[in-house]
Amino acid sequence: xxxxxxxxxxxxxxxxxGLSAYIVLLTGQVTLAQAGFFAIGAYIAGMLTVLAGWxxxxxxxxxxxxxxxxxxxxxxxxxxxxxxxxxxxxMAFGEAVRLFWFNxxxxxxxxxxxxxxxxxxxxxxxRYFPENGxxxxxxxxxxxIWVALxxxxxxxxxxxxxxxxxxxxxxxxxxxxxxxxNLTAVKVTAFAVGGFIAGIGGAIYAHYTTHIEHSNFGVxxxxxxxxxxxxxxxxxxxxTLLAVIFIQGFxxxxxxxxxxxxxxxxxxxIVLAMNVRPRGLIDERAMLFLRRMFGLAKRxxxx
Amino acid sequence: xxxxxxxxxxxxFIGSSYALLAIGFTLIFGVMRRLxxxxxxxxxxxVFAGTMIYIQLxxxxxxxxxxxxxxxxxxxxxxxxxxxxxxxxxxxxxxxxSSFAIWMQLxxxxxxxxxxxxxxxxxLGDFSLEFGPFFIRGAHLVMFLCAAVLTVLLHLLLYKxxxxxxxxxVSENPLAAKFMGxxxxxxxxxxxxxxxxxxxxxxxxxxxxDQQITPLFGxxxxxxxxxxxxxxxxxxxxxxxAGGLLLGIIEAQSTWYLGAEYRDLVAYFVLFAFLVFRPGxxxxxxxxxxxxxxxxxx
Numbered sequence: 095x096x097x098x099x100x101x102x103x104x105x106x107x108x109x110x111x112g113l114s115a116y117i118v119l120l121t122g123q124v125t126l127a128q129a130g131f132f133a134i135g136a137y138i139a140g141m142l143t144v145l146a147g148w149x150x151x152x153x154x155x156x157x158x159x160x161x162x163x164x165x166x167x168x169x170x171x172x173x174x175x176x177x178x179x180x181x182x183x184x185m186a187f188g189e190a191v192r193l194f195w196f197n198x199x200x201x202x203x204x205x206x207x208x209x210x211x212x213x214x215x216x217x218x219x220x221r222y223f224p225e226n227g228x229x230x231x232x233x234x235x236x237x238x239i240w241v242a243l244x245x246x247x248x249x250x251x252x253x254x255x256x257x258x259x260x261x262x263x264x265x266x267x268x269x270x271x272x273x274x275x276n277l278t279a280v281k282v283t284a285f286a287v288g289g290f291i292a293g294i295g296g297a298i299y300a301h302y303t304t305h306i307e308h309s310n311f312g313v314x315x316x317x318x319x320x321x322x323x324x325x326x327x328x329x330x331x332x333x334t335l336l337a338v339i340f341i342q343g344f345x346x347x348x349x350x351x352x353x354x355x356x357x358x359x360x361x362x363x364i365v366l367a368m369n370v371r372p373r374g375l376i377d378e379r380a381m382l383f384l385r386r387m388f389g390l391a392k393r394x395x396x397x
Numbered sequence: 398x399x400x401x402x403x404x405x406x407x408x409x410f411i412g413s414s415y416a417l418l419a420i421g422f423t424l425i426f427g428v429m430r431r432l433x434x435x436x437x438x439x440x441x442x443x444v445f446a447g448t449m450i451y452i453q454l455x456x457x458x459x460x461x462x463x464x465x466x467x468x469x470x471x472x473x474x475x476x477x478x479x480x481x482x483x484x485x486x487x488x489x490x491x492x493x494x495s496s497f498a499i500w501m502q503l504x505x506x507x508x509x510x511x512x513x514x515x516x517x518x519x520x521l522g523d524f525s526l527e528f529g530p531f532f533i534r535g536a537h538l539v540m541f542l543c544a545a546v547l548t549v550l551l552h553l554l555l556y557k558x559x560x561x562x563x564x565x566x567v568s569e570n571p572l573a574a575k576f577m578g579x580x581x582x583x584x585x586x587x588x589x590x591x592x593x594x595x596x597x598x599x600x601x602x603x604x605x606x607d608q609q610i611t612p613l614f615g616x617x618x619x620x621x622x623x624x625x626x627x628x629x630x631x632x633x634x635x636x637x638x639a640g641g642l643l644l645g646i647i648e649a650q651s652t653w654y655l656g657a658e659y660r661d662l663v664a665y666f667v668l669f670a671f672l673v674f675r676p677g678x679x680x681x682x683x684x685x686x687x688x689x690x691x692x693x694x695x
Contacts, residue, residue, distance in 0.1 A: 124490060171673040178432050181493075182627050183672040189620075190665040197658055313616075317434075317497045324490050355509070361502030365479055368491040368498075 099230040103302055105342050106237035110295035111315075112322030112334040113244055117251075118288040119323050121281050122264035123173065127165075127184035129316035130191030131289040134161040135296025136306050137195055137211060140220045143301070144209050145202055150222055150301065158293035165289025169282040188316050196308040216307025220300050237298055241335075244291055248331045260284060264328075292319075325367060327374020329381045336375055340367075399530045404649040410537035412645020413544040414606075417599035418622035419629060419637035420551065421592035427568035427632040428588045431489050435476045435496040437619030438503040439593060440600040443469025444610050445507050447601060448516045458519050458605075465604075466597035472503065473593025477586060500615065507612050514611060521605035536606040543602055547595065548638060555634070564588055568632065596622075624668050630678030639679045 111132060118125045135157040142153030172183050201210035211217040223233055251257050262270040263280050271277055300306050322341065326333030345363060349356045371377060376384075418440075425433050446468030447461040456464070480495040522535035555561035566574040567584045575581050600618065604610045621644065629640025644664060651663035671678060 124493075172669075175672055175676045178426075178430070178489075179627070179631070179672055179676050181432065182623060183669055186624075186665040186668040186672070190662055190669065193662040193665065197662070313620075317494070320490075321494050321497065324494055355505075358502050358505055361498040361500075361505075364498035365483075365495045368488070368495050369483055 096230050099234040101343065101347055102234040103230075103237050105338055106234070106241045107295055107299050107302065108318070108322065108338045108342050109241050109335050110244055110291060110298070111319045112326070112338055113248060113331060114288045114290075114292035114295060115319040116323040116328070116331065116334050117248060117260070117284050117291070119320065119328055120257075120260045120264050121284045122267070123176075123281060123285070124181050124320060125184040125285070125288070126181055126313060126316040126320065127168070127172075127188045127191075128288065128292045128319035129311045129313070130188035131161040131165055131292035132296035132299065132315065132319075133191055133195055133306075133308070133311035134164060134289075135293030136300035136311070137198075137217060137296075138293075139297030140217050140300040140306065141200070141210065143222045144204070144217075144220055145200075150297075154294055154297040157297045158290045161293030161296070162286045162290030165292075166282060166286040169285035170278070173278065173281040173285060185313060185316065188311075189313065192308050192311050195311070214308070216305060217300070218305045220304045220306070222301050223304075233302065237302075240294060240298065244294070245331050245335070252331070321364070323374075325364070325375060327371075327376040327380070329374070329376055329378055333374055333376035340375070400653060401650070403531055404653045405646055406531060406533065407537070408646035408649030409642055410533065410541050410645070411649065412625075412642035413541040414599050414603045414641070415621050415625040415644050416638040416641025417544050417547065417595055417602070418618055419625035419641045420548070420634055421596040421599070422622040422626040423629075423632055423634060423637040424588050424592040424595070426626065428564060428571075428585050429481060431481065431492045432623075433476065433480070433496050434493060434619060435480065435500045435503065436473075436592075436596060436622060437617065438500045438615030439472035439476050440469045440596040440618050441507060441610075441612070441615035442472040442503055443467070443593075443597045444518070444600040444604045444614060445511055445516070447604070448511075448518050448610060451519050452517065458521065461519055462598075462601050465601040466594050469597030469600060470590050470593045473589055473596070474586075475499075477589040481589070482582075482586075500619075504612060504615055507615075511612065515609045516611075518604040518608055518610050520608045521602070534606070540602045540606055543598065547598060551595070551634070560584075560587070624664060627668060628671055628678055630680040633678070633680040636678055636680030643679070 111128060114131065115125060115128045118128075135154075138160050139150075139153045139157035142148045142156060143150055146153075148156075168187055172180065172187065175183060195211065196214055198211055199213050201208045201212055203209075207219070209219050228236075251260075259270075259275055259280055262273075262275060263277060267277060270280075299310075303310075318341070322337045323334045325340070326335070326337030341364075345360050346356075349359060352359060367375070418437075422433070422436055425431070425436065443465045447465035450456045450464045451461045454460075476496060476499055480492050480499055484492045484495055520536065522539040524535035526533045526535065526538065555565060563574070563579045563584050564587075566577065566579060567581050567588075571581055574584075596618070600614070603618075604614070625641040625644045626637050627640070628643055629636030629638065647664055647667055648660050652660045655663065
């Protein structure tokens with residue numbers, strides 16, 4: 095049973111990571127910085143619970159606010175550029191954050207042992223869950239409460255005026271600008287919200303693994319973060335969740351019996367999925383089909 | 398002062414290999430306007446093909462070089478067919494994600510057949526030059542000379558042949574090129590193969606200067622090529638050369654003055670600053686401001 099709880103936790107954390115990239119992608123910006131914000135959240139929350147002895151939830155929120163603030167500060171200069179240049183710039187930022195933690199030492203003695211982040215060796219002993227006697231089932235529930243909260247919030251944003259503004263910027267910047275939308279404000283806000291969500295995900299991740307190091311937060315993780323919403327489709331938050339289940343549940347765990355050959359098939363299946371559904375697993379047409387099925391849209395309406 | 402000049406020299410020579418990686422990247426970006434994350438891993442496949450015939454058949458340097466380039470070209474063609482040709486034009490992001498997936502595939506393939514951490518690679522130019530207080534490694538000198546010759550050849554190919562004209566036309570405006578009767582698909586395919594071949598040469602030079610290779614080479618090569626290309630200006634070949642040399646010099650200086658652990662941090666910082674304040678890089682400003690394609694949404 096613990097195995098399934100563990101899998102649920104992984105899927106939950108990756109969903110949060112994917113959702114943090116989802117909101118940025120809605121505005122048409124492709125970011126490879128999410129792993130950096132994930133790392134900021136992980137390290138800050140870990141330091142607050144381990145070194146300052148805080149409760150988990152406030153330290154998660156503080157970590158998320160810090161990474162959201164960093165996202166806001168980086169967003170102003172970075173979002174002046176677009177397209178592939180933004181991809182490279184955000185990748186540079188994400189890698190710079192990773193290397194910052196690689197060079198960051200701050201240790202204090204706790205009991206007999208020294209705890210805290212130690213450069214290349216990473217940050218060990220983030221033992222909040224075992225120290226407070228949380229079972230894996232409780233941790234999984236905790237993770238999924240956060241997933242549900244974030245998904246509900248994004249769903250609500252999507253259906254509100256703010257969602258229309260985000261999508262307007264994502265579809266056509268010039269048209270959005272000409273109806274009086276402040277492009278910079280919208281993009282930076284989306285980026286900051288993405289940073290905030292990634293910070294929450296990172297904070298949970300740090301306490302889940304109990305040992306984080308800089309190499310956990312490389313460009314691979316950043317690419318996964320944008321791969322989920324792209325594979326899932328940008329029509330709906332559920333697409334991201336489906337893509338995470340497809341990648342983490344089916345491709346990573348389900349194909350584990352293949353051993354070393356797993357990644358070969360993994361790559362092939364992702365390429366196949368991108369070929370068959372270039373606009374994502376849940377694209378506009380699939381969404382329309384689902385809405386018709388549940389009687390939410392009449393036949394003959396267009397996507 | 399002596400240190401500074403020596404660092405600059407070291408950086409300059411190492412930078413010439415970064416310049417080659419960046420040229421390959423920039424060729425692909427120029428004709429496709431898409432990012433190929435699998436560029437480094439496909440070079441890595443070539444380098445491992447080279448090391449395989451070196452270890453198993455004890456082949457000479459020329460054969461190892463041929464195998465490296467051939468392997469890189471074959472892997473590059475595989476990447477092009479799967480991630481770029483099959484995915485279709487409009488879907489820039491789908492291509493990027495696919496090339497990332499193929500990267501994982503190639504890396505897995507290499508680690509299955511080469512489970513050790515490092516493998517030996519035949520050395521090149523085991524001599525060194527000294528003049529005055531300065532010192533140059535032979536391998537670096539050979540690296541620089543090969544890069545220079547290759548750049549001249551590439552220049553001739555691009556500016557003196559019909560194929561070069563077609564390639565430049567496609568990278569300027571694919572649709573107009575197609576209307577002029579250019580087989581754009583074939584040009585894109587050849588540009589990809591050419592870029593992979595250049596990458597293969599770069600991989601061979603780097604591996605033989607280090608005399609060893611690891612499966613991490615793919616990630617490393619993608620990053621160095623990408624940074625050097627962006628510093629110089631995406632899609633510009635003189636820019637790729639300047640960017641590669643600049644990256645080499647920045648790395649050598651920051652290693653000397655700040656320590657090796659800050660080398661990459663400084664490189665990323667400079668890259669970020671460049672992108673924000675001068676998105677066109679050293680030579681690509683015209684491209685960035687006038688040619689909307691490079692700033693096109695993905």
